[in-house]
Amino acid sequence: MYGWKGKILRVDLATRKINKEDLPIEWANNYIGCRGINDIILYKEVGPEVDPFSQKNKLIFGTGPLDGTPIGMSRVSVQTKHTKKCIGEGGAGGFWGPQLKYAGYDFIVFENKSDIPVYIYINDDKVEIEDAKDLWGRNTREKNSILRRKLGTDIQIASIGSAGEKLVHDAKIEFTMDHSGGRGCGTIMGDKKLAAVAVRGTGGVKIKDPTKFMAGYRKIRKILDLKETVDAFVPSWAFLSANMMGVVFNEEGRLQAYNAQKGRIEGFLNARDYLARHVIRPDACFCCPFPACGRKFEIKGGKYSGEIGQEREGGFSGGQHWLGSNHGLWF
Amino acid sequence: MQKRIFVVAPDLCSGCKSCEVCCSIGQEEGNEFNPQKSRIRVIRDELGILNIPLVNCDGNNCPTKADSEPTCVEMCPTGTLIFTDLEDVYWKRMELNEKRRIQPLFKLIVPWKYPYPWKAYREEE
Numbered sequence A: 001m002y003g004w005k006g007k008i009l010r011v012d013l014a015t016r017k018i019n020k021e022d023l024p025i026e027w028a029n030n031y032i033g034c035r036g037i038n039d040i041i042l043y044k045e046v047g048p049e050v051d052p053f054s055q056k057n058k059l060i061f062g063t064g065p066l067d068g069t070p071i072g073m074s075r076v077s078v079q080t081k082h083t084k085k086c087i088g089e090g091g092a093g094g095f096w097g098p099q100l101k102y103a104g105y106d107f108i109v110f111e112n113k114s115d116i117p118v119y120i121y122i123n124d125d126k127v128e129i130e131d132a133k134d135l136w137g138r139n140t141r142e143k144n145s146i147l148r149r150k151l152g153t154d155i156q157i158a159s160i161g162s163a164g165e166k167l168v169h170d171a172k173i174e175f176t177m178d179h180s181g182g183r184g185c186g187t188i189m190g191d192k193k194l195a196a197v198a199v200r201g202t203g204g205v206k207i208k209d210p211t212k213f214m215a216g217y218r219k220i221r222k223i224l225d226l227k228e229t230v231d232a233f234v235p236s237w238a239f240l241s242a243n244m245m246g247v248v249f250n251e252e253g254r255l256q257a258y259n260a261q262k263g264r265i266e267g268f269l270n271a272r273d274y275l276a277r278h279v280i281r282p283d284a285c286f287c288c289p290f291p292a293c294g295r296k297f298e299i300k301g302g303k304y305s306g307e308i309g310q311e312r313e314g315g316f317s318g319g320q321h322w323l324g325s326n327h328g329l330w331f
Numbered sequence B: 001m002q003k004r005i006f007v008v009a010p011d012l013c014s015g016c017k018s019c020e021v022c023c024s025i026g027q028e029e030g031n032e033f034n035p036q037k038s039r040i041r042v043i044r045d046e047l048g049i050l051n052i053p054l055v056n057c058d059g060n061n062c063p064t065k066a067d068s069e070p071t072c073v074e075m076c077p078t079g080t081l082i083f084t085d086l087e088d089v090y091w092k093r094m095e096l097n098e099k100r101r102i103q104p105l106f107k108l109i110v111p112w113k114y115p116y117p118w119k120a121y122r123e124e125e
Helices: A025-030 A033-045 A096-103 A140-151 A185-191 A210-224 A233-240 A243-252 A271-277 A313-322 B018-024 B071-075 B086-102 B119-124
Strands: A007-012 A017-022 A059-062 A076-081 A087-092 A107-111 A118-123 A126-131 A156-160 A173-175 A194-200 A279-283 A294-298 A308-311 B005-008 B040-043 B052-055 B081-084
Touching: A007 A126, A025 A033, A033 A059, A033 A076, A033 A087, A033 A107, A059 A185, A076 A096, A076 A185, A087 A173, A087 A185, A096 A118, A096 A156, A096 A194, A140 A156, A140 A194, A156 A185, A173 A185, A233 A243, A233 A271, A243 A271, A271 A279, B005 B052, B018 B040, B018 B071, B071 B081, B081 B086
Parallel strands: A007 A107, A118 A194
Antiparallel strands: A007 A017, A059 A076, A059 A107, A076 A087, A118 A126, A156 A173, A156 A194, A279 A294, A294 A308, B005 B081, B040 B052
């Protein structure tokens, strides 16, 4: 089996049993990729009568056949029965998905509920369920730093914050830092009393024909290359990602400003000023061909001068749009 | 021409690990993408500001290279990895500093990777 690692990890949180199943080859052929197989596991094992907060609901972490290679990059999909009784699906980038593949698994299925807060530590073949008394009640960054101090700095962590622990209906799962899978998956993770999933892998992803694979990858890189491209979308997305939408929306007059009373703000956002004032370095997910879809920034001047942070393509919809222009705030 | 060497500009590294992963496919047998086998290791700093690539290779016997450049240099999206002779490195650094003063975009990428001003606008002028 190439691409796939061919293993499903089943963790029973109530009885603390861990099973490693083979991935059926007909699933891999018929339901391509992580979302399809996540769906078929949910369809077969979680019926319509199952209550989302019951023992029978399952939480599935899935990766695809190309995850961990430069073409597939890093997407990971979390699926479960949502609290509104539909499928809840949260996708995230970052470095967690490839690490799971390198550890040797395509899918993790969490079953039943735990009585006490626990976290899972996956180190290649070794899978452990451990007590998470010191993690519970803390936010994702604190969980990250505690686990890294305990297990080493090269692990990747999926964790929930206090929203997931308190069963807020749209809680998210945070993958390491600043990569989030939303749509209420964190609620079910909190309901199962699962604080974090820490992964370390030292294996690889096998490819049948590396020469052909790399030739295909070079073709893709040529389309996205900044020197060769004819698509205006490529350079703007490569440097500003979703923040460029603010500029475009403002010019078109459909920016949500002052609680939707206005469609435009004079002198709203200038890409050049934004780059000059705040951005200091590029930052990216696993194997991203774009140089700066995420950026590291430093606040210069004012009360919070010297604060360092990262932003990703969600910057527009979250910070800039709903907390920014909608309240009449911009930089 | 002088002997070509690897030069790393860590203030431009996005920490994407393209170099690390693309290097590993050519190493030894096994046909697999495995960062453990790679000759490059990227140290990511999630909370801080600097991602640092560590290169353990002289770049001359790259098994997967297509052109004159090694695969890692070709795949680097920002231009952090530079494979050239010492004099050229000097001039490239000069060019980068000059362009940074005019256009803040070059905090994120090197000028020889990005054609500024962009060619679609140049044609109109």
